[in-house]
Amino acid sequence: MKQRKLLFPFFLMVLVPGLLLGLLSIFGFSQTLNRKLSDSFFHLLPSHHTFSKDIVIIDIDEQSIAKYADHPELGQWPWKRNIYPTLISYTKLITTPKITIIDILFTERSDYDEALVAANINLGEISHAANFRDGGIVIERKDEEDLSQKFNVPLPADIPFPRYENASFPIGEVGKTAPMIHVVNVIPDNDGILRRFAPFIRWKNKHFPTLAVQAFVLGGEYQTEWKDSRFWIQNNEVKREVPLGKDGLVRAYFYTEKELRNIPRYSAAGIIESLNQLNSSEVEDPEKLLVPPSIFENKIVLIGTSAAATHDDVVTPHGLFPGVIGQAVFASNLIEGHLLRELPEIYGIGFTLVILVIGVLVLFINQWHLLKNLYPILAISLFVGLFYSLYRMDVVLASSSFVVAFPISYLLGFAYLTYTEGKEKRKFNSILRNLVDPGVVSEALEDMESLKKGGEWEITAFFSDVAGFSSISEELSASDLARLLNEYLSAMTKILKSNSGTLDKYIGDAIVGIFGAPIQNHEHPRLACKTALEMLAELEVLRAQWIEKKDYTETARNMAFRIGLNCGPAKVGFMGTDSLASYTMMGDTVNLAARLEAAAKDYGVSILVSESIESVCKKEFHFRFLDWIRVKGKEAPVKIYSLVCLVSELSVQVIDAERMYEEGFQFYLNRNWEKAIDSFEKVSEIYGYEDVTSKLLIDRCKSLFKNPPTSGWDGVFTRTSK
Structure with missing residues (x-):
């Protein structure tokens, strides 16, 4: 009998929400919802990682472009390429950075390419940017084929890294002399938000490292391992597992908005100004320059842009940021091991179904009425506790199944319980009487x-x-x-x-x-x-x-x-x-x-x-x-x-004050403004405080004294507002 009694509640509270979850998953909505919900939870939960201290950014910002817009050597954006060797050499004036990674594409010819070629040959430890894309006309170039052979990373073909049809490598001699090359492609999720990155990008069955990998290996030798659908990358010091998703992307830990805004960024204009001060002997001690060269010591230096004119912005879980910030986050994740593992959605669905089944028992078997009201709080607390515990271990639980199914399930169950017990009418009656x-x-x-x-x-x-x-x-x-x-x-x-x-x-x-x-x-x-x-x-x-x-x-x-x-x-x-x-x-x-x-x-x-x-x-x-x-x-x-x-x-005071007020009002009706004002002023004296009504009539008398009413005036005040 009890089994029959539970049959419909089980259908209502478990199968109906389960069917809804299945539809969300089939139509692809659940994955986007999972990531949006996890973003919200990450904002609410305490952060447990901090951004890498090894990364600094040289930023071509609004100030840099505006300040040097009329400069003969730089001009308006895009700047002449001979400025980049200047910026790179400045970081090596006193000390040496670990690596310089350029987040700017040099895929078209320029009259100043020889400056970059000289920098590649003489300054070393520089990684240039390549960009891959789909669509368009495929133009075969000999130098691109050579570069692809030179910088290809041998990897198994079954690793599901993103694949592109066309490639844009650094042009001509810039590419040929480049010590290293990295790919700067970023791949937003379906909702347009950048949360994940690929360690490698594939073109023509060849693999190329992205900026994050280049920052992790510092341009040196490294090894990779692909076994049982798990991927590792190892530099000279650390072997790092990269929890790839089915599409070859990995979820990044985006820290906090405050940390992203506080990533060390040094304006290119500040570096140029510091160099001018140094060359003119205006400042002799390098540590007193606007941007001391020592700040680049043993750092990973990214050169990127944040100016609006450069159109290099991405939408992150914390809002709009320059693209170089997104790349810096990916690099920090790989360097520090802050990568997030997204659990398959089945884990979230399994947890939710267990909670829903327990909900059926609580509502329809349990006789303790208080537990029926407390169970939603207990279930939500359990979910939040599990989500946070996994999050602390850099594991992300798919949360859309619980957030969608549990409220629907419990509301359906509670509504059915109320209906079957005949509480609806009494509830309505009680509310109406209140x-x-x-x-x-x-x-x-x-x-x-x-x-x-x-x-x-x-x-x-x-x-x-x-x-x-x-x-x-x-x-x-x-x-x-x-x-x-x-x-x-x-x-x-x-x-x-x-x-x-x-x-x-x-x-x-x-x-x-x-x-x-x-x-x-x-x-x-x-x-x-x-x-x-x-x-x-x-x-x-x-x-x-x-x-x-x-x-x-x-x-x-x-x-x-x-x-x-x-x-x-x-x-x-x-x-x-x-x-x-x-x-x-x-x-x-x-x-x-x-x-x-x-x-x-x-x-x-x-x-x-x-x-x-x-x-x-x-x-x-x-x-x-x-x-x-x-x-x-x-x-x-x-x-x-x-x-x-x-x-x-x-009281007598009230009687006296009101008598004086009525006397003043009679003077007011008789158009004897001065006597009316005198009487109204005495009202406040009798009360011992300012009487607002008397003050109102005093102001009205003064106005009528300046602008006397017509002969048919009856003393009635017409309100113009409701």
């Missing part, structure tokens, strides 16, 4: 169609919004912002619901609520006012807790909100589709409440209400008259008030 008033849920379950049709009756619309929330969100991390919102919204929603309010929706930090629907309640204006004051008090408690804990930022700890209240007729009901509907409200009453919440900012008050609220609640709550306004989209003026406190909590 979002809206329980009365809505009850009525929805009893007569959903009636609620969908809705109705129109008198309600109080409630809108609240946190002041300056965008500034708060910029200061906090995503997790802290979510935690802050959860604390704030939970506390405020609890108060809303405890006063028979219905949560309409959250809009970011904003709360939209309904009082008086779906269960009609004639006390809805009073309950809305009570809710607003309780929320104000609760926010003070939250702020005190945040300050005591020194939680969040100072701006967040000083959070303030604005509330707009208005009562009147509105359309209410469930609106949406059969599968997705929410209880909400619409109409002019709702729109005005939203406008009042926005206007509260201008008047510097926390709770702004309409005259309709004030008229029915003034016996229990104290309201301060503020202004007559005309909101956007409406011609009829609205009298607005600030909800201050309960009548029982009213």
Whole structure:
């Protein structure tokens, strides 16, 4: 019976993801995905190798090309070839580098080739670049055939190194006198990112070393071994296994972006300037030159370009870099033994299938409910631990199978488990009760169609919004912002619901609520006012807790909100589709409440209400008259008030200040600007702090004094924004 019970879950959680993995592998997507995912993991995991200290670069950079663009001996790019012997000889002024490797092609004739020929003969230990390609017209050249014979490395034909149709060797005497030759071809993966390199390149069944190999063997004698599909290369000191893939390429360890940017690079312009200083006796001590020659002592010197005009850029896992940086990484990998071995994809698939089978047992056999929730964390931890352990051993586990299959498998299994146990309806019910008033849920379950049709009756619309929330969100991390919102919204929603309010929706930090629907309640204006004051008090408690804990930022700890209240007729009901509907409200009453919440900012008050609220609640709550306004989209003026406190909590100071404000407002209506300003200024004196509303009216009086209103002016202020 249990076996039958497990049959469909096994199909759902193991066979379906397994089929998906098979399709990804067949269509060739998995390999690219594996490498992209491993790049991401490498960025996140600690680096365990450092770039070789034996490699330095002479860089023909933007500064070099720009500085010598008008120089008679160099000119614009490409430079005349007599400069390269100068750069090479500079590295040998005092000491001798191990080898000089040129990452620039000299495959076309030039008037200055004899300078390179002389350098080849006299300076020695120089390796020139060759480039291979496919396509185009094959032109047989005698010198190329001679060079291929001279520099060919005898290797077994079954080693799967990349093969090319055409070759471009150094031209003429430059090639004939070249002490060494290396191939500079780089082969990006299908997604255009350079991650791998070939130790050797094949042309006409002959093999030629790449730059990395030449750096490893330093131009000397070396041996290779190919046995049981494993390849080794040995110089005078080290025998290095090269973990070739099926296409003859090996995965490179690309260190960190910071290390790549800090590879020792010396500008060609700096070397030329140093040589000029030395020749003119401007600087006598070579160690005080801009580029001391001693830095090249016993180093592998690469000569390459990074200037944009040279068009020698490659896309690495760390982004766009000059091609010579990519070559330097490959050379460092081979020299230091930092090569990565990519395990066959079957290992990743096998690990994933084991995890999926265990997942079936955890969900459908295990009775410990907590383990069902913890298993994804355990599985992911196991995968990350295995991946990192192998990575530390320079082995790369194919990760796409786990990353793709495990979430799909566990989600399918959990969905099926929920469905079979009948939890979906209870889960929906629970979520709905947390979002809206329980009365809505009850009525929805009893007569959903009636609620969908809705109705129109008198309600109080409630809108609240946190002041300056965008500034708060910029200061906090995503997790802290979510935690802050959860604390704030939970506390405020609890108060809303405890006063028979219905949560309409959250809009970011904003709360939209309904009082008086779906269960009609004639006390809805009073309950809305009570809710607003309780929320104000609760926010003070939250702020005190945040300050005591020194939680969040100072701006967040000083959070303030604005509330707009208005009562009147509105359309209410469930609106949406059969599968997705929410209880909400619409109409002019709702729109005005939203406008009042926005206007509260201008008047510097926390709770702004309409005259309709004030008229029915003034016996229990104290309201301060503020202004007559005309909101956007409406011609009829609205009298607005600030909800201050309960009548029982009213102080003499508040009464005196409000009396003075109303006196000033009367002067304002009578166009007696000076007396109005004088009265408004006294309001702040009575309060003992600057009253924002009075300041607003003072500024308005000053403006009207300079630009008097027309004869039909009624004192109503028209808001132009929502």
